Amino acid sequence: MLERVPGVELHGLHGGVFSFFVRTFIAEISELSIGTTYAKKIAYIGTYHILGRVPGVELPGLHGGVFSFFVRTFITEKSANVRYPFYCVMGTQEDFRVLIVDQYSGGRDWHNSLEMTGRHIIAIDQGTSSSRCIIYDEKQKKVASKSHEFPSIHLHPGWTEQDPEVIMSSVEQCIRDVMSQTGLKSEDFRGIGITNQRETTIAWDRHTGQPLSNAIVWLDARNAALLERILAEDAKGDRDFLRAKCGLPLSTYFSAVKIRWLLENSPAVSCGGGTGRLNxxxxxxxxxxxxxxxGTVDSWIIWNLTGGTIHATDVTNASRTMLMDINSCKWDDYLCNFFGIPKETLPEIRSSAEVFGxxxxxxxLEGVKIAGVLGDQQAALVGQSCLSPGDAKNTYGTGCFMLFNTGNKPVQSTCGLLTTVAYQFGPSSKPAYALEGSVAVAGVGLKWLRDRLGVLRSFEDIDAEASKTDTTGDVYFVPAFSGLFAPYWREDARGTIVGMTQYTESCHVIRALLEAICFQTRVIADAMQKDSGQKLRQLRVDGGLTNSRVLLQIQSDLLGIPVVKPDDVEATAFGSAFAAGISTGLYTLNDTSVEDDTGKEVYxxxxxxxxxxxxxxxxxxxxERSxxxxxxTTDIVEEKKQERTVFGYIREHAVPVVVTALLTTGVFHYVYYRNK
Structure with missing residues (x-):
């Protein structure tokens, strides 16, 4: 960070004492470029509020209307117990940006010394169908929660998009509502945790902050034809062509293919929730x-909360783009070039637990630090305290997502699973990795039964309806509305209900969908055990669908192991709050409450x-029947190869023959009519 600030020199640590010399002098300038961010008019180090508390700091003040001063700090052994972070603040007093320049964390003392007295964390959980804000106290207990649903837009079959401004509006409304409910003020909060629907991709104008298109949601499959072309022309027909670098197969699912689609098709994309407003x-x-x-949704939220000054993401969200090297955890030149995406358009990658801004x-929430960011499924892994190799959790929400902690080294799957970053608690710590299997249709399938078929009145009726029968009556429901995810990766699959007779009723179909969710989880669990070489002894579960006891009993039956549900199923929100608590000193890795078995349900x-x-x-x-x-995609790729072969033959052989025939016919007619 210090290298980004002109004139700053850091002489380092010596004698075991946290002592250093910071010297800066910035002449009057009209604009300062800091990476991809532009500060307005001037840069200065520290603030009067913070630096005034640090021994040895002198602030000569303003000179010529310019913030330029000499800061000299030397902390001797007499004050060795004082631990202070130093900030580089860029901008004017009215419009500034805060970056952590140096932070020496030896516990919680330095946080408290800077009057970080807030005893609460607010978690923003931005999901596919709703946004939620939950407040946690210093004992990790939930204080209050508010949520707001918002619509998706389906312009064509297979398309799912959302208005970025509606997403942000739902987040802001949740924040206002939950703070109004509790009466808490910004000074009562130590930090903010953000967790989000992953892979969903947004493009916006860095100058105006306005979206350039609607967000393309993770389950959107509009880029199938593009994927076919990439496979045929660039990946030699191999879905795993990039897996060694990014841990992921080529799929419509991930952000890079969505960004590539935007670059090639953006004129046809409308904003405004179908209102016809074009950017x-x-x-x-x-x-x-x-x-x-x-950026993914976390970057969009950070950008808006910080007033357009921070363009950043965390390592877990970056690992879902196909643009990050899974080993170095940095944007990879080869991957970016492969998809034709300039690196400068991408957010800065940071750890999951540090101050973003x-x-x-x-x-x-003015002045509150954004201190923890995790993709939703990784946040649930943290929230379920799956922090040791071999721990696994499954989240039952719009889709179904199972993660298996594999430790500090990525495990490349041979069974169609995804290799992803699980979390990284601080920029200097090693990232933890996980294997992941995804089920596209879980809660969204029940929503389909309710809204499209009308066989389910409300989600609260799921267990009542499913309990009308002990079996599905030999009915099997494969909800492959847009194909099958891991470990099948078959985009040619479609929703299929088999085994129906005149005996079949709506309760059999509802129960068959619950079983389908559990069958797919079982297939993923088998693949994880094979890839990792470790046996799964229990499955921790969370998400809205775990309110269904019928679902959890079916899951235990099909896995043959205990299924454990915590008393608070909002593990996703808690995971992001926990990361924020770690980086701000409110929580530690040793005092997580999720190890407590009180209130847990075990099936x-x-x-x-x-x-x-x-x-x-x-x-x-x-x-098989679906x-x-x-x-x-592979069939189309092969057809296109044959197409190219056939047309190539025609160009090489048939065209000259046709031309020769035409010339011969012309000559014949010329001679014939001339002689006649």
């Missing part, structure tokens, strides 16, 4: 002009191994 600038043009910012002036297997195998075999048959319904 004035194309994404590709904004990139050429250096105005475009790409502070909330802008005038906001209800145990109730069926035999034989019955489990018979049901799994039937599920496999149902999956395949080859839509065109497969």
């Amino acid at each position: 004035a600038f194309e994404v590709a043009e904004a990139v050429r002009q250096g105005r475009c910012c790409f 502070t909330v802008r002036a005038g906001h209800v 145990h297997n109730k069926i035999t191994d034989r019955e489990r195998k018979e049901r799994m075999d039937k599920w496999d048959k149902a999956v 395949l080859d319904w839509a065109p497969r």
Whole structure:
């Protein structure tokens, strides 16, 4: 960080004492470039509020209307117990940006010495269908919670997009509501944790802060044709062409293919939730002009909360883009070039637990630090205290996501799973990795039964309806509405219900969907155990669908192991709050409350191994019947190869023959009519 500030020299540590000399003098300038961010008019180190408390600091003040001064600090052994962070603040007094320049953390003392007296963390949980804000106290107990649903936009089959401004509006509304409910003020908060729907991609103008398109949601499959072209032309038809670098297979799922689609198709993208409002600038043009910012939803929230001064993401979200090297945890030149995405459009990658910036002036959370960021499924892993190799959790929400902690080294899957970063608690700590399997349709399938088929009145009726029967009546439901995710990765699969008879009722179909979620989880669990070489002894679960006891009992039966549900199923929000608490000193890794078994529900297997195998075999048959319904990417790639071969032959052989025939015919007619 210090290297970014002109004139700053850090002479380091010596004699075991935290002592250093910081010297800076910045002449009057009109504009200072700091990376991709522009400070307005001047830069200065520290603030009167902070530096006035540090021994040895002198502030000569303003000279010629310019913030220019000499800061000299020397902390001797007499004050060796005083630990202070120093900040570089860029901008004017009215409009400034805070970056951590140096932070020596020897415990919680230095936080308290700077009057970081807030005893609460606010977690922002931005999901696919709703945004939620939850406040936690210093004992990690939930104080209050508020949520707001918002719509998705489906302009065409397979398309799912959202208005970025509506996303941010729902977040802001949650913040206002939960603070109004509790009466807490900004000074009562130590930090902010952010967790978000991953892979969902947003492009916006760095000058105006306005979206350049609607957000393309993680489950959107509009880029299928683009993926086919990439596979055929760049990846030799191999889905795992980039897996060694990024840990992920080529899929419509991940951000890089969505960004590439935006670059090629942005003129047709509308904003404003289907209102017909078109953005004035194309994404590709904004990139050429250096105005475009790409990011996942966490970056969009950080940008807005900080007033457009911080363009950053955390390592877990970056690991879902296909643009980050899974080993170095940095944007990779080869990957960016492969997809044609300029690195300067991407956010800075940071750890999951550090101060990203502070909330802008005038906001209800003004001055509060954004201190923890995690993708939603990694946040749930942390929230469930799956912090040791072999720990696993499954989140049942819009989709279904299972993560298996593999420790500090990435494990490359041979079974179709994803290799991802689990968390990184601080910039100097090693990242932890996980294997992940994703199920595209979980809660969204029940929403389909409710809203499209009308066989379910409300989510509260799930167990009542499913409990009307002990079995599905031999009905199997494969909810492959837009294909199957891990470990199948078959975009040609489509939703299929098999085994129906005149006996079948709506309760059988509802129960069959619950079983489908659990069958897919079982398949993923088998793949994880094979890849990791470790046996899964229990599964920790969270998410809204875990309110269904029928679902959790089915899951235990199909896995044959205990399924453990915590008393608070909002593990995703707590995971981000925990990361923020770690980086601000409110929490430590040793005092996590999720190890407490109080209030947990445990579900145990109730069926035999034989019955489990018979049901799994039937599920496999149902999956087979769902395949080859839509065109497969690999089939289309092969067809295009043959197409190119055929047309190449025609160009090489048929064209000369046709030309010769035409010339011969012309000559014949000329001679014939001339002689006649």
